Amino acid sequence: MADKVLVTGGAGYIGSHACKALARAGFIPVTYDNFCTGWREAVKFGCCEEGDLLDRAQLDEVFARHNPVAVMHFAALSQVGEAMAAPGKYWRGNVCASLNLIEATVAAGVRDFVFSSTCATYGDHDGVVLDETTPQLPLNAYGASKRAIEDMLRDFGAASGLRSVIFRYFNVAGADPDSEVGEFHQPETHLIPLILDAIDGKRPALTIHGTDYPTQDGTCIRDYVHVMDLVDAHVLGLGWLRKGEALPRGGTEVFCLGTGNGFSVREVVNHSRHVTNRPVPMQDGPRRAGDAVKLVSGSEKAGRVLGWRPDRSTLPLMIADAWRWHQTGHYSG
Ligand code: UDP
Numbered sequence: 001m002a003d004k005v006l007v008t009g010g011a012g013y014i015g016s017h018a019c020k021a022l023a024r025a026g027f028i029p030v031t032y033d034n035f036c037t038g039w040r041e042a043v044k045f046g047c048c049e050e051g052d053l054l055d056r057a058q059l060d061e062v063f064a065r066h067n068p069v070a071v072m073h074f075a076a077l078s079q080v081g082e083a084m085a086a087p088g089k090y091w092r093g094n095v096c097a098s099l100n101l102i103e104a105t106v107a108a109g110v111r112d113f114v115f116s117s118t119c120a121t122y123g124d125h126d127g128v129v130l131d132e133t134t135p136q137l138p139l140n141a142y143g144a145s146k147r148a149i150e151d152m153l154r155d156f157g158a159a160s161g162l163r164s165v166i167f168r169y170f171n172v173a174g175a176d177p178d179s180e181v182g183e184f185h186q187p188e189t190h191l192i193p194l195i196l197d198a199i200d201g202k203r204p205a206l207t208i209h210g211t212d213y214p215t216q217d218g219t220c221i222r223d224y225v226h227v228m229d230l231v232d233a234h235v236l237g238l239g240w241l242r243k244g245e246a247l248p249r250g251g252t253e254v255f256c257l258g259t260g261n262g263f264s265v266r267e268v269v270n271h272s273r274h275v276t277n278r279p280v281p282m283q284d285g286p287r288r289a290g291d292a293v294k295l296v297s298g299s300e301k302a303g304r305v306l307g308w309r310p311d312r313s314t315l316p317l318m319i320a321d322a323w324r325w326h327q328t329g330h331y332s333g
Contacts, residue, residue: 004028004046005238006068006110008053008101009075011038014116014172014227016181018072019045021231025239030066032059033075039331042181053097056104063108070112070238071105073098079189080120080142080290087141094145095152102152106160111249112241113153113164114234119223119258121147121168124292131298132168132254140290150254157250164251165237170223170258170297172230174318175325182325183227191222191265192319195272196326198281206280208265210287219265221294223258226318229310233257236306246305255306258297259313271315276323 005022009015010031015038019029022045029046034053047066051058053075077083077093105113120143121136128134138144153164173192175182183193198206211218237255240246247253263271269280302308312318 002026002028003069004030004066006030006032006062006066006071008032008071008073009038010046010048011035011040011042012074013183013185014230015072015074016042016044017176017227018074018231018234019043020176020181021228021235022046022072025235030062030068032062037185039184041331044180053101056100059100059104060107063104063110068110070114070242071101071110072114072234072238073101074116076116076146078118078142080140081189081288083140083142083145084290090141090145094142095148098149099152102156102162106156106162111161111163112238113162114237114241115149115153115164115166117146117150117166117168118143119168119170119256119295119297121150122292122295127294129260129296129298131256132301139292154252157252161249163241163247163249164253165241166252166254167230167233167237168254168256169230170225170256170295172227173224174226174228174312174321175329176228177321177324179325179329182329183322184331191268192272192322193326195269195280196276196323199272199276199278200326204281206269206282207285208282209285209291211284212287213293215264215293217264217266220291221262221264221296223260223262223296224268224313224315224318225258225310226312226321229308229313230257233302233306233308236308240306253305255302256297256299257302257308257310258299259310260297260299262294262296263315268315272319275316275319
């Protein structure tokens with residue numbers, strides 16, 4: 001029987017794509033999800049366990065029944081605006097929940113842990129390319145909660161021997177090219193799905209959050225990475241952890257996942273117009289609280305150590321895959 005991997009948040013956008021990649025790589029993904037933001041229809045690969053990370057007894061029971069060889073931890077609250085307004089929700093929902101999960105992982109004797117962190121842990125570093133060595137100065141409770149979980153993994157590694165790979169994501173975009181799974185948030189806050197909604201009339205217009213930033217065209221710059229490339233990195237990271245000799249017992253290794261190329265909001269809009277061949281209704285709006293001006297990755301390390309190549313992470317391909325999913329594959333809820 002194939003090895004199982006416990007995937008928290010396997011019903012969410014990135015988690016569901018990771019389950020597909022894990023299944024392709026010969027693992028059985030076991031989704032653990034409370035469905036507060038995930039979709040039952042997104043759990044298409046492996047097994048499904050409905051449960052909350054704050055429920056330690058259920059976590060212990062799921063570990064005992066499935067006996068996973070590793071954990072991939074995607075489940076999280078991830079909206080910057082919400083985190084600014086309700087920080088307690090983020091400290092409890094991300095940090096307390098992850099503490100429970102990490103303690104359950106250690107108690108179950110599972111040694112390998114892959115964690116989805118974020119470039120939001122960096123905060124605003126004027127014009128700097130962000131890599132694994134850049135100081136983390138988060139601007140909001142979302143970034144702060146993810147940084148706290150990174151620290152937690154280091155402490156538990158030292159105490160228990162748990163080994164972890166931490167991936168700091170830049171802006172994840174696109175969808176499964178087969179449209180079996182895709183991006184669908186409710187409410188939607190991410191740029192590319194909102195542009196596609198505006199294009200096909202699901203919302204009146206895209207609002208550009210801030211046009212007076214110190215960038216070439218006044219809009220924020222982000223580094224977009226294709227979700228399929230991102231989840232490939234997770235499978236590579238898992239293989240690297242499981243090889244055993246690469247990372248000592250108790251070790252933690254951080255990898256940034258981006259392409260090193262930054263695109264402004266207006267550039268993303270222009271690419272979307274070209275890919276879909278449709279106009280993008282839009283309006284200028286004020287800055288969104290908590291947004292950094294520019295987040296661009298130096299992700300050379302993931303290539304060097306893991307052999308990761310983000311070949312699909314071009315804006316035309318990410319937008320084309322997202323558009324295909326948008327037109328054919330929405331979950332019904
Ligand atoms: N953005 C925007 N209008 C929107 C949503 C996003 O102008 O309706 C901008 C946002 O300010 C940021 C970029 O698009 O500069 C990417 O935002 P997103 O929410 O997709 O990801 P984030 O960078 O916040 O993780």
